[in-house]
Amino acid sequence: MKKPGFHYGWMIVLAGCLTIFACIGLARFSYGLLLPSMGKELLLEYDRMGYVGTGNFCGYLLGVAIAPFILRRAGARHTIAGGLTLVALTMFGMGVATTFFAVLVLYFLTGIGSGIANIPVMVVVGRWFHRSLRGRATGLMLMGNSMAIIFAGYLVPWMNVLKGSGGWRWSWGTLGGVIFLVAVTAGLIIRDDPSQKGLSPAGEPKAPAGAQIAKAPEKRSLLRPLLHLSALYFTFGITHVVYVTFLVTSLVSERGMAEATAGRFWAVVGIFGFFSGPLFGSFSDRFGRKWGLATVFAVQSLSFYLAAKTTGEIPLFVSVALFGLSAWSIPAIISSAVADTFPMERAASAFSFVTFCLAMGQIIGPAVAGSMANASKTFSTVFLLASIGAAFAVVLAAFLRENRAHS
Template identity: 30%
Template sequence: MIDKNASGAPRIRDNWNYAWVVLAIGTLCEFGAVGMGRFGYGMLIPAMQASLGMSNTEAGALATANLIGYLAMSALGGALATRFGPRIVIGLGVLVSGLGMVLTGFAAGPLTAAVWRAVTGVGTGGVNVPTMGLVSAWFSHKRRGMAVGILLGGNAAALIVSGVLFPKILTDLGDNGWRMCWYLVGGLTLVTSIIGLTLLRNPFTRKGLILRREQSATDTTVAADKTTASGSPKEAITTDESGTAPSDKSTLNWKLVYRSGPVMHLGLVYLTYGFSYIIFITFFTKRLMADMDYTKEAAGALFMLLGWLSLICGGLWGWFSDRFGRKPAIIAVYLIQTTSIALLATTGSTVTVVLSAIMFGLSSWSVPAIMAATCADAVGPRMAPAALGLITLFFGVGQAVGPTVAGAMADASGNFDNAFWLAAAIGAIGTLGVLPLRRKSISAACREF
């Protein structure tokens, strides 16, 4: 629980830490708005194609519509979260995402489906970046990567649920089972929006057991008094217990964040991840069923396996990045992801398909967590949503282009071989692009001296 100390600053009681509540609710929001809203579509593509008469290109265009909506909101989501507070932005984003999913279930054709997928994407864009920024701000540097990794476990949980639930609904209800799937997950997401608006809290800056708002004049005075007594004013004012510099308006410049060359470089690396991973996750089920003659139950089981492994990958690689550094972690997960996509591009045995699912599940969901932690390390918790929002624009471009390109290639060739080879090649380029990255160059470029 939170009460007040003598100076009026919020205080956390010794036996409670609200950061974990924020993490739990944030994970629930990720599960509904992002996991179900974006990744659940992959399991429903074959049924929606049959019901709405869509080609692979049109199926890819629906994913692109969703990601264009996501991209449009991502351009504003981080800045809106910084301006109005993450709680409101996240809560409303979950609400819009849930509404879009419900309306997708009413779609009469590809065009209306694309409109409602775009609406869902707008909601997702209002959730993903602000939630990662919020969780990053609540946790110290030493736990930040792990916390955001756990947060993204919500996406993995969505893969598990959709892998188990969707095939059963599709089998029981036939051609229109996909509509019930959207009604169900959309309704649950609408409920989640109420929980998020009620229980999420905007970030504080940690100082022992006292949590203070970054612009609290009272706490600034207290900190200054203590600093004078210690004889090292500059150090005490510019760093907190976690080792993260408070990024207030006197030290950080919005324009420098948005014009930073190193941040742009990080964004381009993130773009390659967005392009490659979205092709894999969007057309994974379609690849298995159309090109390899898997049943929807077998494809769903592999989708579920991918999800179970994804549950641990975020926390695992988040810990790895906290312990060994962000750059080595990004290189490792990019290499593993690229290999997994290349394995699925081959028309090999069941062993290669299972190995591909295992490697993808153990790697790909960790990338957003590491990127969020990297931004928070470089520019501080307050400006992290803005920096993360900027690089997510690049990420969104990759995601928006990938599905349509892959669908068109599949229609042209009659299978998804070339589409998955292209995704693997772009992933390899991204791995090489990580090598010149330097955290200090990002931090220096975003600070006003």
């Protein structure tokens, strides 16, 4: 195997970054920005807004469930490109939808495409990097979320000014076009395995101090870390999704903030998010996955608490900055932990399972939060509950055992 100065694995990271930018960043995180104007035109109450978000996560859950089967038959490259194409087409449809039911169905299909694209891209990066670089590579890839938030944070308000009440429709169409371009690009760059380029994975195979190395793990020995990681990912799903889905709506509806101003606040998440994955991904490479997860959950708990209990612009800025700084770290660390713990032939199924649990949390979160906000006419309570949930995850993460199946 040749070892060039520039490893093609970093091209995989670039393609993965664009994929995350499209299938998660634009497809999911733009929804909260589009909700105020879309909800107004379609007469959507808070509960229906939550149901549409839940529909997307139900689709994502289905996409996550079927992704490993498609991956085994079509390979990562074609699975990712196909999933992104589905996302693009359904987002075009969102731009012309006129009823709640149409939006619900289309965003459900968007979720399926997101799940189909996301699972293989998170798995394939683990094949291209040894443990010493895996957290950093995954963290860099997840910067795509931040790029999407900044892009949408300026595109959507600008489109609303340019096109008036129909601006949200043009935004959906524009986002769909961008995602289609990403689908083509990812299909051209991604390769399923380093051997297809005559390479070995980048980095050096090693484990951090204190990690237990299992030479030949049995299914039973892998069940405990699988369930532990799944519980952590479920908690992340049910807590962060409330903030992502309803922060902008709460700023506009409860605090009377202009949509353009709320969009700029949301863009702060993207700006600080550039540091999120690389910072805590590298931290977890050095100090271990459990301490990386515990630290990130602590930061998120404080972020949610500030959103629930403060009203001034400075505390709000701190809240969104802390969320941005931590948000994309957890997927990076979880995917790295799966790649650390499970042999290559089991990694896709393992990551699919933990992501299935993430999606379950994301399904429950918007529906419950939307119903609670509709009844109480405030989002403070749901943000506070999210803070408590993240604090619980700090304790749960501290008990994670790092059992290395391979490097």
